[in-house]
Amino acid sequence: MCQAKDGSQETLVNLIALLCNLALIPMVTGKPVVIWTLFFVFTILHLYTNYRAVSAVTMETFNPTRLHIVLQRYLSSGFEHLTSVKSANRLEPILMRTRRQFSVNLGTSVGVIAKNFSELKTLATLYKDSNYLLAVDLRKGAINIALHEDSDAHNELMAVYQAEVIEYASRHKHITYRRRTDMSLLQKVIAAARNNDVIGLLTLSRQLTLETFPHFVKLAENEGWLTQVALLCADEWRSRWDVREHEWTSLS
Numbered sequence: 001m002c003q004a005k006d007g008s009q010e011t012l013v014n015l016i017a018l019l020c021n022l023a024l025i026p027m028v029t030g031k032p033v034v035i036w037t038l039f040f041v042f043t044i045l046h047l048y049t050n051y052r053a054v055s056a057v058t059m060e061t062f063n064p065t066r067l068h069i070v071l072q073r074y075l076s077s078g079f080e081h082l083t084s085v086k087s088a089n090r091l092e093p094i095l096m097r098t099r100r101q102f103s104v105n106l107g108t109s110v111g112v113i114a115k116n117f118s119e120l121k122t123l124a125t126l127y128k129d130s131n132y133l134l135a136v137d138l139r140k141g142a143i144n145i146a147l148h149e150d151s152d153a154h155n156e157l158m159a160v161y162q163a164e165v166i167e168y169a170s171r172h173k174h175i176t177y178r179r180r181t182d183m184s185l186l187q188k189v190i191a192a193a194r195n196n197d198v199i200g201l202l203t204l205s206r207q208l209t210l211e212t213f214p215h216f217v218k219l220a221e222n223e224g225w226l227t228q229v230a231l232l233c234a235d236e237w238r239s240r241w242d243v244r245e246h247e248w249t250s251l252s
Helices: 002-028 032-056 064-076 085-091 117-126 153-171 181-194 198-222
Strands: 103-106 132-137 142-147 226-230 238-242 247-251
Touching (some): 002 032, 064 085, 064 153, 103 153, 117 132, 117 198, 132 153, 132 198, 142 153, 142 238, 153 181, 153 226, 181 198, 198 226
Antiparallel strands (some): 238 247
C-alpha cells in the first residue's frame, strides 16, 4: 500500500515537472543568463527541500549518533532522564559529524583487541558469559569491540552502551558528582579514565553496564525506542573464543 502511494506521488511530481519544463523552455531559449540563474535557484531549492525532508524524518531505532546523544544525556541526568525519540532526532546533526573522544569500532576481529593469548584470557574472564569483548586503545583513541558469532542486536546495544560509558568518563575526567550515592560507581569509572587505568576502566564500566543497562532498555522502550533492532554500523567480523582450548577464531 505504501509503495503504491509512493509510486503515485512520484508519478504526479514527474508530471508536474514535465509541464513546468514545457512552459519554461520557450521562455529561456537563447537566454543563457536566465538559464544559469534558474539553474542555481532550482539547485539551491532542491538541496534545501531535501535537507528539510531529511530533518523531518523521525527514526525510532538507534544509530551510533542517536545512541550517543541519548546516552550522554542519560548519564548526565544520573540515570534518570531519557531523551525522547523526537528530541533525539531533532538533535541529530545532518551535515556535521559528532565529535567524540573515542572512535567506536563495532564488529572487529579478535586479533585487533587481543595481541596474544594472555590478553584474550584477561578479556574473556572480564566478559564471562558475554557475547562481546571490548578493549580500549588509549594511544589511538579507539574502542574496539569483537562480537561473538551468537551475538544479536541486544548484545550490540549493550556493547556500545559500555563504550558510551567510557566515552562519558573520558569527557568528564575533572568533574566530581556529589548529588547521589548511587553515582559512586560512575565516579570510579571517571577516576579510572583520569588515571589512564585501562583494566580498571574496563572492569568498572562493565560493572556499571551490567547494573544500569536493563533499566536503560526499559526506559528506552517506554519512550518509544525500538531496542530489538540496532543500526550501529557493525562490521562483518564475528568471532568465537574459548580460552580453555587456547583458541580463538574470527569469522568474516
